[in-house]
Amino acid sequence: MANYPLHCLNKDGTLLNAQKSYYSDEYAERMCNLHLRDEVHKDDRGNMHKYFRLHAHNPHTIEMALQYEIHCPECNQGILKQVGRCLNFNELGLYVCPVCDKHRTHR
Numbered sequence: 001m002a003n004y005p006l007h008c009l010n011k012d013g014t015l016l017n018a019q020k021s022y023y024s025d026e027y028a029e030r031m032c033n034l035h036l037r038d039e040v041h042k043d044d045r046g047n048m049h050k051y052f053r054l055h056a057h058n059p060h061t062i063e064m065a066l067q068y069e070i071h072c073p074e075c076n077q078g079i080l081k082q083v084g085r086c087l088n089f090n091e092l093g094l095y096v097c098p099v100c101d102k103h104r105t106h107r
């Protein structure tokens, strides 16, 4: 499992670029305001799908969490799509990359 610190690309701080790191999850949590962690889940047909969970250092409301547009750290083309709700104020939505996920399903 990897984590991906997020960097703002615009001045509103809503457009985010993710970069793979070799930090421990604990370090990423302390050092980054926002980071993604990957999770792999199997669907009903046994296909593996990669998801990203958004983690925030500062507490976020659902509305705050929804404003982000995050570039996929794997392909840098896709914009991550939210597929799961926020768990709490720090563990936010679950995301999937439509571009990467499409390649994976058709393989």
Ligand SMILES: [Zn+2]
Binding pocket: 072, 073, 074, 075, 076, 077, 078, 097, 098, 099, 100, 101
């Ligand atoms: Zn992607």
